[in-house]
Amino acid sequence: MKQFLSFFSNYKKAVIVSSILVVADVEFETVQPGLMSMIVDTGVRHKDIGYILRTGGLMIFLSLMAIAANAGNIYYSSIASVGFVTDLRKGLFAKIFRFSFSNIDHFTSASLTTRLTNDANVLQDIVMMSLRLLIRAPLMLISAVVIAIYINRDLALIIAVAIPVLGGSIFFILRRGIPLFIRMQEKMDHVNGAVQENLMNMRIVKSFVRETFEKTKFARFNDDLKKIAVSASGTVVMVMPVMMLVMNVSIVAILWFGGRKIMAGSLQVGELMSFISYITQILMSLMMLSMTIMTFSRASASSGRILEVLNASVDITDSPAAVGKNLTISRGRVEFKNVFFKYHPEAKEDVLKHITLVIESGQTVALIGATGSAKSTLVQLIPRLYDVTRGVVLIDGADIRDYTLDNLRKGIGMVLQQNELFSGTIAQNLRWGNPRATEAEMRAAARDAQADDFIEAFPDKYETQLGRGGVNVSGGQKQRLCIAMALLKNPAILLLDDSTSAVDTSTEARIRSSFRNNRKGTTIVLIAQRISSILSADKIVLLDDGAIIAEGTHHELMASSNAYQDIFYSQQPKEKVLP
């Protein structure tokens, strides 16, 4: 809870004013029935028109004041709750973007999005409700009880019975109802999951003619949901009738005992009337309170999810030493010294084992190996997307943990296996690499990535909109744009994780040759499936199950490594085709 309070710091005034205004509003409203009883018991009985006008005038004045207080409360509670959630969202966003890859993997993108959108909005509602109702309901209850006791102590005993009866019944109903609602939410998730999956897999559904099968599957989920919805809603709707019954029985009791008192002369009619108003107010406040609490309990899941993000410890940060040294990458020599890595500390097996590898400045080094041999993992250690478990990675002779993350990543260009483009123009996307790049630099990068031709073919060229409402680029075009983006950084080290898999072979060959000619000083580490992509590399590193099993040039490996030969021949034409 403390973390949440800090997000109110800019809105303390609004919170305080809005709370004071609630108190004023409640008191102005609560005295009304009491004043009314005075009109009846004093004004009407003594036929005192002046008294009636004076008291009535006071009532009207107070209710006008209540309007003002109420409007003020809405004004300040809106400012406080919206402001709170704005600052909260900002804090969350900033925190999430400090996350390391393992933090992201732990939470998953989808769930982080939900926390930042839906969950934050739920909290906004809750704060608003608290500022508007959480003080009002108990205060109204207490004020009305006090006035009721003041009017008649004996009759107030009815209230003492009614409150626990109603409170108990609501508690009982909700205790049954809330678990049902939780189960209903689960069933709802099943239905939505089934729909989502069905929509995404529609081509498969149709090509296997599984429409009927899918309908049957869905009908089961749908029926389950209906059943639980009927019992969940059916339970909770009982709150209203129970509340009415308790209230009305209390009123009958008041008329019974109050009637006797009036006959005995110890109570007046106006007082009886106001008593009825007060018990109505008390029981309704009680119900409002319990409903607020119920909404709170529903929101506790959301606040829990947000706290998880706020409290998560970011495992990759700048060390104070790194900030002091302020090293930058210049030559781009990479060295792995006996590196071990696993994603989870508690995992039994290491994903990377005994990795010792030197990549000289300006070299092109290719990593190959079967699916699951941890090629991507190895590359991701270089820009500290993950931290090594044991051993050390050095760049230009310094431990990468001695660079600040910003300096480290500024010196490294990387294209991820699943690289994304963002909405905006092509130019805006490319400039992610370097916001201050000139037009000429941008085009040069695009040319080297073999992207210039197709960009120029779009009607709006570099100003073409991508993403929502823009053009859709093919997989190969997307990869080339991502490479251009990375090239624009003009990095000392370029990491390409299978980033030409969707590019056809002749274009890929042109990319390679432009790298050779125009990016001479750049250290390139690339992962590829096609052997043709790596033949010309200065060094080829063969990984198997997280360990380096061979390294050398193509020719060296052909001579020394059976595993490499296997891969080579598996991709070669069976018959000799070249003239």
Add this chain to the structure above:
Amino acid sequence: MSSPPRLTPAGLPGRRGAVSVEKARDSRQVIRRLWIYLHHYTSLLALVFFLVALNTAATVGGSYLLRPIINKYILPGNWAGLTRMLFLLLGIYIAGALAAAGQSRLMVIVAQKAVRDIRTDLFSKLQGLPIRFYDTHGYGDLMSRFTNDMDNVSDSLNNSVTQILSSAITLAGILGLMLYISPLLTLVTLVIVPLMLWVAAQIIRKSKLFVMQQQVALGITDAYIEEMISGQKVVKVFSHEADALLAFDQLNNDLKEKSTKAQMYSGIMMPVIQNLNTINFALTATVGGLLAILRGLDIGGLAAFLQYSRQFGRPVNEISSQFNSLQAALASAERIFQVIDEIPEPPDAADAIELTAVKGDILLDHVTFGYNPDKIVLKDLSLHAAPGQKIAFVGASGAGKTTIASLLPRFYDIQSGTISIDQTDIKNIKRDSLRRSSAIELQDTHLFTGTVLENIRYGRLEATDEQVINAAKLVSADSFIKRLPQGYQTILESDGNNLSQGQRQLLNIARAAVADPPILILDEATSSVDSRTEENIQTGMDQLMKGRTSIVIAHRLSTVRNADEILVLEGGAIVERGNHEALLQKKGKYYALYTTQFD
């Protein structure tokens, strides 16, 4: 003596406020459509309405009894009479509570059954829509019809209908009895109530605008959040965090400004109406007191009247807020019905035939096709695949290879030319029968939540466990499946996130294998399998293709070498064709592609 307040969380001020923005374009039509789902329950609904009326009458009538109770029994001191009257009142209230309980329960049942039926219809409809529909409708948009819109309809059916009815009866009843007690005093209410309605209308008008602005800003912010978070790894790799935060800050502050206004206006309505009602009460008490002195208004009548004036605000509030949520629900229902009204895949021709014992002879005769008629993707394409042959398509991305895979199962109809299987135009074959004759596997893998076993069995539902395992063995998937935590019983998460792309592709191929179709269409089905594994499955694939006609689309030319005919596509037209050797000798496009891949 009080009408029921409605305090479900939905009625509290929320993010969307109490004000809906959208309106159905044709409300009457939508209501008629909804009625189709409700009319099975006509007698239940009649009972619901009867109970609503009974409950409301008990509440309103019960309050009126205050008048005789005070006038005839309490003031004259008639103890026995008071007891009798109070028993009567107790009976009325108990009956009212029972009616309220019954009404709420029954309405929930009716509403949830109707909503289930609507969901079923929507889902069934989606199964019958052409692929073209899915090309043009975002998946998020369809999901939101299933979730948000369906929730709106469900909430509204649960509550709004009965609430509006009961509020209307309450208002009419109260007004009638007020007039009966004192027409003069009723004037006070008649002045205040139109004022309340006017104020409410003004607030709603204003807040609609702000709520709409808020929704737009919220949509933009949420979209930005989603995009940035899903691309977060790229953001980090490019050290773009600071810029992302800066842009977010702008959106966030804009949202704050609009949201604050929206919350103020939409939040203010309920309390203001409540307060106006307090003024009504104050005025009524004052004027009532004067009338009691000057015009002899009886005290019991004044008491009942004051009860009514306290109750008056609630149904007014209720009607305006429920009316709003009803409007939102109608707009939602309209969006749902729009999908239900989409034109499904045209029915099979009356004389369409069922394919039996498919040989797998495929003929494309001068086929021309474009997703838009004015943007042709495939031009005048002809090919013949004899039963058992393997035909391969190669070419750069964007050449139209994938399109061909969508035409054979008739996901789209071609603009001109004919496609036939076993000499029958596919337009004259029943769709189900056509699609059953072939299995398609795509580059983007599609798996379902369920076990590995169930996923492979999707190809043929009646396949035994043994047949499934054999299929997996055939395509070299068996070894990695066995290494999964629970082997074949391992539950795959939605779309198989716990598997690598290559493993997912293997499962897809196994699914096609178990389907055992006469025709196989493989669209880059092994692109993410590493080359050593691919060599392993190549034998399996060759086994699988034996005796079947297969259409293979591939990037990696090693997979298509043994095809009977290789077609090189460029810009939607075939530019070269022939078998591997012939094409190499030709030293044309294929030769160029092939040699760059293996230089």
